[in-house]
Amino acid sequence: MSNEMRVKFWGVRGSYPTPGAETVKYGGNTSSVEVQAGDRTIILDAGTGIIPLGRELARTKRAGEILLLFSHLHHDHTQGFPFFVPAYMPNAKLHIYGPDGTHKTMKNVLERNQSSETFPLGLRDMASSKDIQAVRESQVIVWDEEGVRVAESSVGLSDEALVIHIHKSYAHPGGVFIYRITWHGKSVVYATDTEGYVGTDKRLVKFAKGADVLIHDAQYSDEHYWGQLDGLPATQGFGHSTVTMAGEVAASARTGKLVLFHHDPSYTDDMVADMEKKAKRLFTNSVAAYEGLEIVFRDENMSVELQTPAIHGRDVQYVQNG
Ligand SMILES: [Zn+2]
Ligand SMILES: [Zn+2]
Numbered sequence: 001m002s003n004e005m006r007v008k009f010w011g012v013r014g015s016y017p018t019p020g021a022e023t024v025k026y027g028g029n030t031s032s033v034e035v036q037a038g039d040r041t042i043i044l045d046a047g048t049g050i051i052p053l054g055r056e057l058a059r060t061k062r063a064g065e066i067l068l069l070f071s072h073l074h075h076d077h078t079q080g081f082p083f084f085v086p087a088y089m090p091n092a093k094l095h096i097y098g099p100d101g102t103h104k105t106m107k108n109v110l111e112r113n114q115s116s117e118t119f120p121l122g123l124r125d126m127a128s129s130k131d132i133q134a135v136r137e138s139q140v141i142v143w144d145e146e147g148v149r150v151a152e153s154s155v156g157l158s159d160e161a162l163v164i165h166i167h168k169s170y171a172h173p174g175g176v177f178i179y180r181i182t183w184h185g186k187s188v189v190y191a192t193d194t195e196g197y198v199g200t201d202k203r204l205v206k207f208a209k210g211a212d213v214l215i216h217d218a219q220y221s222d223e224h225y226w227g228q229l230d231g232l233p234a235t236q237g238f239g240h241s242t243v244t245m246a247g248e249v250a251a252s253a254r255t256g257k258l259v260l261f262h263h264d265p266s267y268t269d270d271m272v273a274d275m276e277k278k279a280k281r282l283f284t285n286s287v288a289a290y291e292g293l294e295i296v297f298r299d300e301n302m303s304v305e306l307q308t309p310a311i312h313g314r315d316v317q318y319v320q321n322g
Helices: 050-059 106-113 202-208 243-253 269-282
Strands: 005-011 032-037 040-044 065-069 093-098 129-134 140-144 147-151 162-169 176-183 186-191 213-217 257-261 286-288 294-297 316-319
Touching: 005 050, 005 186, 032 050, 032 176, 040 050, 040 162, 065 140, 065 147, 093 106, 106 129, 162 202, 176 202, 186 202, 202 243, 213 243, 243 257, 243 269, 257 269, 269 286
Parallel strands: 040 065, 065 093, 093 129, 186 213, 213 257, 257 286, 294 316
Antiparallel strands: 005 032, 005 294, 032 040, 140 147, 140 162, 162 176, 176 186
């Protein structure tokens, strides 16, 4: 089996989708990231980015078994699911894991999103088999020779096992899960919808320590966050980070690459590009996520290649392993 691991960005926007001429470069779909580890497919969140991803999985016959992880159940992370093609394929098996809702189970929330009043097809009308489970921070999600499952610890697993650790952050209204996916010694941390603290989020820094890639919420420019822009109120307490906060976590946790994520829907491509420049000053190995960005880990050493964002980018960034 191939040991190649790929991270591909299909939706990088926060809050709501933003089509239009000013968001073409980075893209307007809401959060969804694909992690391909050998022949295993893991999807982080089901914003509208999961819609083109679903079509691609069906087209390339990779819609057999899929692990979908929800960071939380806010609608910009779930709104693409009713249009996710593999969910309608009878041979597809979906493991859907994430936190419970504040007052309802995760399954209840997904059912409500597709109630007859709000959507023509219910969750049960989707022909795939679905294993929907709320998981806890103390648990680990494992995908090894025995398949996908929730375990109480990662002790004694085989070298082939893909392991996902969970960190529950309270720095977002209702709480959010941050995931660390580890496979063959490479690791990717997905930390969206989280607000930094003065002096850095130390629990997150510990959780993300040494990760090869840190995908971090960077919704706001510092000026916006602190209310220094005309006509825009301060956003402190909204549960999202600034570029500075993201850069501080990456630097303190000594991660490999930092990927700025969950761009504010009101920001144009030029504004996101400015934020990327600022991030690079704080943490050299930074990139602002764009639709089509791919980060690839291979066994052989490869140098990091930064490329200009492109529409539906076919650019690939190679990350040095080890
Ligand atoms: Zn969000
Ligand atoms: Zn949210």
